[in-house]
Amino acid sequence: RKEVEQDPGPFNVPEGATVAFNCTYSNSASQSFFWYRQDCRKEPKLLMSVYSSGNEDGRFTAQLNRASQYISLLIRDSKLSDSATYLCVVKGMDSSYKLIFGSGTRLLVRP
Amino acid sequence: ETGVTQTPRHLVMGMTNKKSLKCEQHLGHNAMYWYKQSAKKPLELMFVYSLEERVENNSVPSRFSPECPNSSHLFLHLHTLQPEDSALYLCASSSLGGALGTDTQYFGPGTRLTVL
Numbered sequence: 001r002k003e004v005e006q007d008p009g010p011f012n013v014p015e016g017a018t019v020a021f022n023c024t025y026s027n028s029a030s031q032s033f034f035w036y037r038q039d040c041r042k043e044p045k046l047l048m049s050v051y052s053s054g055n056e057d058g059r060f061t062a063q064l065n066r067a068s069q070y071i072s073l074l075i076r077d078s079k080l081s082d083s084a085t086y087l088c089v090v091k092g093m094d095s096s097y098k099l100i101f102g103s104g105t106r107l108l109v110r111p
Numbered sequence: 112e113t114g115v116t117q118t119p120r121h122l123v124m125g126m127t128n129k130k131s132l133k134c135e136q137h138l139g140h141n142a143m144y145w146y147k148q149s150a151k152k153p154l155e156l157m158f159v160y161s162l163e164e165r166v167e168n169n170s171v172p173s174r175f176s177p178e179c180p181n182s183s184h185l186f187l188h189l190h191t192l193q194p195e196d197s198a199l200y201l202c203a204s205s206s207l208g209g210a211l212g213t214d215t216q217y218f219g220p221g222t223r224l225t226v227l
Contacts, residue, residue, distance in 0.1 A: 004153070008151075041223075042220065042221075043201055043218035043219060043220050043221050044154070044201075044218050045218070046215050046216075046217075049215075087153075087154075096207055096214065097142055097144075097159060097161070097166075097205065097207055097214065097216075098156060098159075098167070099154075099156070099216060100153075101153040101154040102153055103151065103152060103153045104153070
């Protein structure tokens with residue numbers, strides 16, 4: 001089983017749609033969780049950290065479900081500029097620096 | 112954004128060449144990383160340096176040799192590479208040992224390497 005699993009997509013949605021991605025992780029002791037965004041042929045950039053209580057940043061909402069070991073990202077009112085690959089990232093319990101990346105979920109927002 | 116820079120941005124090399132990738136961070140961080148990103152695969156951590164000392168080497172082949180002369184610079188020396196080493200090589204930096212939430216890793220734009 002992969003340490004971090006994501007549906008590769010692509011998710012093809014119209015502008016204005018709401019779309020959600022899930023990600024599962026295998027290590028129940030993991031403590032920190034993140035969503036990164038990676039545009040085509042660019043570097044990953046931190047989108048948001050995921051906190052136990054859930055957190056929101058504008059049109060983006062991230063949630064953590066420890067019991068089921070998954071995190072989610074909800075994007076409301078999708079924009080064309082949201083088209084990118086969204087990487088689910090988990091920080092290993094045994095390290096203060098080691099990030100474990102999922103393969104990413106590709107989102108395409110069409111006009 | 113110029114927080115983490117990498118050169119060259121693109122590199123084509125033969126299997127017998129020797130080349131080096133360079134990374135520089137301007138964020139005052141104390142840790143630097145090399146990652147490999149192959150097509151349709153997740154980012155793979157290759158090397159980690161904390162305070163200029165290598166703290167992790169994820170069983171990377173010896174044809175990849177890192178060097179960290181100071182906390183702002185990181186190199187990846189390449190020799191006798193294989194075609195399967197073609198990938199995007201990303202450098203990142205972060206600040207370790209600080210308050211929770213301050214250790215975000217910031218990535219450079221990457222070097223796209225093609226081995227012929």
